[in-house]
Amino acid sequence: MSIKSAGEITDQAYKQVLAELLYQLGDDDFVLSFRGSEWLGLCPHIEEDVAFSSITQNTMGHATMYYKLLEELGEGTADELAHARPKEERKNAVILEEKNGEGGYMDEPRYDWAFTVVRNYFYEAAKKVRIDSLKQSSYSPLANVAKSIGREQYFHLKHWEVWFTQLLSSTPEAAERMNIQVERVWQDFGDVLSLGPSGEKMAEFELIGDEKTLTEQWLKQVGSAFKAAGAVMPEGAPGAVSGNGREGFHTEDLTQALDTLGEVYNLDRAAAW
Amino acid sequence: MVDATYDNQVDQQKYQQFMEKIEAGGKIEADDWMPDDYRNALIKLISMHGISEIMGALPEKEWTPKAPSLHRKLGIMAKVQDEMGHGQLLLRVAEDLMAPLGKNREDIMEDLLSGRLKFHNVFHMETKTWADAGIVGWLVDGAAIITQTNMLDSSYGPYARALKRICAEEVFHAQHGEAIIMALAEGTDQQKELIQEALNRWWPALLMFFGPASANTTGSSKQDTTIKYKIRKNTNEELRQHFFTKYVPRILSLGLTIPDETIRYDEENETWIYQQPDWNEFKQIISNNGPRSKERLQLRRISHENNAWVREALGARRNISAV
Amino acid sequence: MDTNRENIDLFYEEFVVFSKKNPNGHMTEQYTLLAPNAELALMMAQENFMRREPVSDLWVVKRSDITAVKPEDREMLYRLDNKDYRNTKGYGYLKKKWREKEQEMFDEKEILSWAKGVGK
Numbered sequence: 222m223s224i225k226s227a228g229e230i231t232d233q234a235y236k237q238v239l240a241e242l243l244y245q246l247g248d249d250d251f252v253l254s255f256r257g258s259e260w261l262g263l264c265p266h267i268e269e270d271v272a273f274s275s276i277t278q279n280t281m282g283h284a285t286m287y288y289k290l291l292e293e294l295g296e297g298t299a300d301e302l303a304h305a306r307p308k309e310e311r312k313n314a315v316i317l318e319e320k321n322g323e324g325g326y327m328d329e330p331r332y333d334w335a336f337t338v339v340r341n342y343f344y345e346a347a348k349k350v351r352i353d354s355l356k357q358s359s360y361s362p363l364a365n366v367a368k369s370i371g372r373e374q375y376f377h378l379k380h381w382e383v384w385f386t387q388l389l390s391s392t393p394e395a396a397e398r399m400n401i402q403v404e405r406v407w408q409d410f411g412d413v414l415s416l417g418p419s420g421e422k423m424a425e426f427e428l429i430g431d432e433k434t435l436t437e438q439w440l441k442q443v444g445s446a447f448k449a450a451g452a453v454m455p456e457g458a459p460g461a462v463s464g465n466g467r468e469g470f471h472t473e474d475l476t477q478a479l480d481t482l483g484e485v486y487n488l489d490r491a492a493a494w
Numbered sequence: 495m496v497d498a499t500y501d502n503q504v505d506q507q508k509y510q511q512f513m514e515k516i517e518a519g520g521k522i523e524a525d526d527w528m529p530d531d532y533r534n535a536l537i538k539l540i541s542m543h544g545i546s547e548i549m550g551a552l553p554e555k556e557w558t559p560k561a562p563s564l565h566r567k568l569g570i571m572a573k574v575q576d577e578m579g580h581g582q583l584l585l586r587v588a589e590d591l592m593a594p595l596g597k598n599r600e601d602i603m604e605d606l607l608s609g610r611l612k613f614h615n616v617f618h619m620e621t622k623t624w625a626d627a628g629i630v631g632w633l634v635d636g637a638a639i640i641t642q643t644n645m646l647d648s649s650y651g652p653y654a655r656a657l658k659r660i661c662a663e664e665v666f667h668a669q670h671g672e673a674i675i676m677a678l679a680e681g682t683d684q685q686k687e688l689i690q691e692a693l694n695r696w697w698p699a700l701l702m703f704f705g706p707a708s709a710n711t712t713g714s715s716k717q718d719t720t721i722k723y724k725i726r727k728n729t730n731e732e733l734r735q736h737f738f739t740k741y742v743p744r745i746l747s748l749g750l751t752i753p754d755e756t757i758r759y760d761e762e763n764e765t766w767i768y769q770q771p772d773w774n775e776f777k778q779i780i781s782n783n784g785p786r787s788k789e790r791l792q793l794r795r796i797s798h799e800n801n802a803w804v805r806e807a808l809g810a811r812r813n814i815s816a817v
Numbered sequence: 818m819d820t821n822r823e824n825i826d827l828f829y830e831e832f833v834v835f836s837k838k839n840p841n842g843h844m845t846e847q848y849t850l851l852a853p854n855a856e857l858a859l860m861m862a863q864e865n866f867m868r869r870e871p872v873s874d875l876w877v878v879k880r881s882d883i884t885a886v887k888p889e890d891r892e893m894l895y896r897l898d899n900k901d902y903r904n905t906k907g908y909g910y911l912k913k914k915w916r917e918k919e920q921e922m923f924d925e926k927e928i929l930s931w932a933k934g935v936g937k
Contacts, residue, residue, distance in 0.1 A: 265801035395807035494562035521840035572903035669908035727934035
């Protein structure tokens with residue numbers, strides 16, 4: 222099965238499930254790139270600040286590509302989708318919306334680099350697994366976007382993998398900080414790997430592979446990094462103790478994110494900025 | 495070309511060769527012999543320039559996560575990223591000059607945090623609204639481009655090379671700032687108001703950016719040394735005048751009002767007449783007593799200290815793998 | 818003939834040569850040569866590769882000291898061409914807008930012309 226464009230979709234159920242998937246993909250990249258933009262200027266050293274910002278920009282670019290696909294489905298403009306949707310309509314995983322650490326980016330930002338490294342590495346690994354699967358998506362525009370994103374994302378995964386393995390295998394202090402974050406991110410990484418209530422339908426429509434297979438691939442990918450660092454991977458599959466973002470559950474951290482990223486946009490939604 | 499500071503004939507000769515070289519347009523490299531006051535002037539100038547880029551990222555960064563569209567978010571992120579990148583290029587140049595004195599990046603950061611190393615007056619100011627981010631991108635960058643292009647032919651090779659790349663990227667910065675301002679200037683009444691207010695707030699700081707016309711104004715000025723050593727071409731006042739020539743007509747063309755009723759071009763003397771900013775305030779600002787000095791330094795301090803464990807961990811790891 | 822030549826292969830250390838034509842330029846990778854150490858490599862570099870052109874500075878770097886991207890990792894260098902927001906071409910529309918206001922665009926040519934300095 223292959224659908225070449227939005228205009229070719231006749232099955233409303235297909236369209237709905239496709240939109241659901243695109244919201245997950247777009248919202249994940251968007252909210253994480255927002256968190257990345259908060260780090261700008263505050264990284265452990267200047268060279269990393271510059272490198273990280275490119276990844277953040279690329280990731281926001283990827284979110285934009287997914288939102289454009291939603292735009293083609295008649296869901297609204299990319300800017301509306303990014304800025305104007307209320308919290309309960311967001312489909313991103315909860316761990317991705319969480320603040321970078323205590324404080325705000327303008328006020329006493331005690332951001333946690335270990336958290337950022339672990340979250341980003343785990344996320345990029347999951348993103349790669351998803352992208353590889355999406356390359357065979359029955360919806361060709363999505364398969365094409367996946368092919369583009371996949372190439373650029375290679376560096377993102379590599380970048381965070383190097384940080385992850387190096388910090389995990391350096392000083393006892395760093396290893397301890399990293400392990401605390403591994404444990405924390407692990408217990409909430411479940412909804413990144415989840416495809417939400419319509420997951421089975423997504424696989425049926427051949428939009429993306431099934432959740433179980435994708436999760437296994439992710440475990441394998443991440444497992445090899447733990448091994449390279451000589452560290453122990455937590456047992457069992459990751460949980461979703463803070464709730465499942467795919468089902469519209471979100472924390473106060475997302476409220477802060479939406480208030481901040483929409484502050485100027487909301488001054489006048491009709492104006493051209 | 496005899497400099498009284500050299501009583502020793504060998505040094506006097508080196509000095510003479512040095513001056514002949516730079517007056518013929520030659521470039522000095524990090525390992526070349528250079529007069530102490532040349533090295534000191536460079537260290538002071540370039541470490542301040544570099545750290546100002548790093549501190550300068552902060553005022554616009556405040557609006558980066560808040561930028562009003564995906565395109566604007568990406569644009570300003572790329573712009574602030576470039577500022578960090580410029581800081582990187584410049585600090586590397588300064589660090590090479592400081593290496594013989596046993597100082598490195600950590601020392602530069604410590605100097606900033608202790609107040610020994612100053613940063614540009616404009617980056618002590620508040621960015622109150624999105625329009626302030628626009629004014630910074632347009633006019634503060636405009637002023638910075640005027641001063642930076644003036645040093646593109648600098649006698650110090652590593653600085654000239656860094657500036658070459660920086661100025662090429664500044665072309666994007668200039669246009670990025672203009673794009674934000676243009677959208678506001680052509681927008682709603684509220685948007686137009688935002689931008690006029692921001693211009694009013696920033697005007698005195700923009701004039702101060704070029705520094706005092708002479709040492710008489712504030713008690714110190716390095717411009718004579720930097721011109722003598724061919725690090726730059728023009729005086730502070732000449733650069734400020736150049737800024738007026740390039741930017742005043744553009745500001746007016748957008749329907750904005752310059753918050754100085756006296757400003758006018760005197761055709762006869764080919765000079766802009768304008769209201770001087772408060773140079774005592776300038777001294778206060780660059781002594782870290784500006785409206786946002788403490789907060790911005792605090793941000794830098796937290797980031798520096800909070801992440802020290804990362805540098806320590808990978809510094810230690812380097813020792814381990816080197817064994 | 819003495820056949821005891823245990824170190825003879827160590828003579829052939831590989832060095833990459835970098836040079837620049839003028840002081841304003843950047844170091845450019847040239848070619849590689851074999852020499853037993855950096856000091857000798859530096860003595861041979863210019864005559865091997867730049868004997869007909871001016872050289873203002875010269876480096877030799879031990880090949881094994883260079884960390885390169887692995888062939889299988891070359892993909893990490895790929896970037897999407899969707900970044901108009903960070904290039905001047907994404908702001909080309911300003912030219913027309915400034916014209917409407919009887920102003921010129923500050924393009925690369927204009928801005929870099931400021932390097933000449935003023936009033937001289």
